[in-house]
Amino acid sequence: MQTAGGTPGAGPAVEAVGLVKRYGARTALNGLDLTVPRAAVTAVLGPNGAGKTTTVEACEGYLAPDAGSLRVLGLDPVTQGAALRPRIGVMLQSGGIYPGARAAEMLRHVARLHAHPLDVDALAERLGLASCGRTPYRRLSGGQQQRLALALAVVGRPELVFLDEPTAGLDPQARHATWDLVRELRADGVTVVLTTHHMDEAEELADRVAIVDAGRVIAGGTPAELCRGPASDVLRFSGRPGLDLVSLRAALPQGSEASEPTPGSYRITGDVGPRLLATVTAWCAQHGVLADRITTRRHTLEDVFLELTGKELRP
Numbered sequence: 479m480q481t482a483g484g485t486p487g488a489g490p491a492v493e494a495v496g497l498v499k500r501y502g503a504r505t506a507l508n509g510l511d512l513t514v515p516r517a518a519v520t521a522v523l524g525p526n527g528a529g530k531t532t533t534v535e536a537c538e539g540y541l542a543p544d545a546g547s548l549r550v551l552g553l554d555p556v557t558q559g560a561a562l563r564p565r566i567g568v569m570l571q572s573g574g575i576y577p578g579a580r581a582a583e584m585l586r587h588v589a590r591l592h593a594h595p596l597d598v599d600a601l602a603e604r605l606g607l608a609s610c611g612r613t614p615y616r617r618l619s620g621g622q623q624q625r626l627a628l629a630l631a632v633v634g635r636p637e638l639v640f641l642d643e644p645t646a647g648l649d650p651q652a653r654h655a656t657w658d659l660v661r662e663l664r665a666d667g668v669t670v671v672l673t674t675h676h677m678d679e680a681e682e683l684a685d686r687v688a689i690v691d692a693g694r695v696i697a698g699g700t701p702a703e704l705c706r707g708p709a710s711d712v713l714r715f716s717g718r719p720g721l722d723l724v725s726l727r728a729a730l731p732q733g734s735e736a737s738e739p740t741p742g743s744y745r746i747t748g749d750v751g752p753r754l755l756a757t758v759t760a761w762c763a764q765h766g767v768l769a770d771r772i773t774t775r776r777h778t779l780e781d782v783f784l785e786l787t788g789k790e791l792r793p
């Protein structure tokens with residue numbers, strides 16, 4: 479799929495510094511800093527009410543921040559919205575579509591507003607919308623409405639696409655079709671910003687992740703960078719109680735730590751990989767220890783999220 483995003487411009491796609499947005503006494507954004515690189519997928523994660531949708535809506539020019547600076551494709555979304563809007567695609571969580579409009583008509587209408595739209599029929603086909611093209615929006619299933627919103631966001635070949643929870647409520651097949659489309663957009667040089675509650679979605683798709691909590695970005699980086707945080711991967715095994723931990727620690731690679739949280743149950747942290755596993759089993763063999771129930775668990779984005787926000791990712 480060819481899009482207009484193939485020639486990335488200079489500078490980040492989004493640069494937010496110290497964004498503040500208040501609704502009466504409630505502060506939705508509390509000094510939010512966010513940089514979104516071009517031609518990559520950035521996932522914005524956060525618990526309910528963290529400020530994800532508010533951030534995206536500010537980027538789209540739907541609301542004006544009370545303080546801070548915001549540039550999207552180098553433009554101010556509020557004062558330069560007319561120049562910005564044709565270059566971005568927006569998929570909202572819900573609403574914004576006339577209930578009586580038919581899916582195919584809507585797609586063709588939006589395609590006509592752009593100079594180099596995607597092939598409408600091909601897009602409808604791949605998102606499973608071909609069979610419901612004549613169905614009014616209000617009669618589409620929730621998943622079909624969701625996929626139509628995605629199609630409307632990308633049909634104009636935007637440089638930058640905002641997808642607010644793009645797979646919420648979709649069945650696994652539609653979810654994978656959405657993921658494939660996002661990967662293709664990125665391959666074509668499009669910048670994608672998506673909010674999600676699904677950790678697997680962020681791990682599958684995102685080049686970069688920003689974790690938002692209480693109106694601020696509290697951590698950011700590649701998924702691998704975030705997972706390399708202070709709490710590391712864990713290898714556990716069982717053996718006879720009271721093993722010589724001093725000797726075991728001495729055998730482990732630098733940066734690893736061994737402990738016996740409960741008698742006979744051992745926990746080793748560090749860079750859990752084939753080398754560490756081989757070291758531990760070799761040490762056990764040397765010391766006549768039959769290590770039982772060996773498990774390894776890599777530190778996931780979900781663990782990082784929990785540690786940072788104290789909250790489960792899913793609502």
Ligand SMILES: Nc1ncnc2c1ncn2[C@@H]1O[C@H](COP(=O)(O)OP(=O)(O)OP(=O)(O)O)[C@@H](O)[C@H]1O
Nearest residue numbers: 501504505506524525526527528529530531532533
């Ligand atoms: N129009 C509004 N009027 C009043 N408060 C609002 C409005 N929009 C958002 N808020 C509040 O601002 C905060 C941030 O909301 P926002 O929708 O950005 O969070 P979110 O991270 O997208 O949450 P969710 O994961 O539930 O979609 C919340 O406390 C919310 O109640």
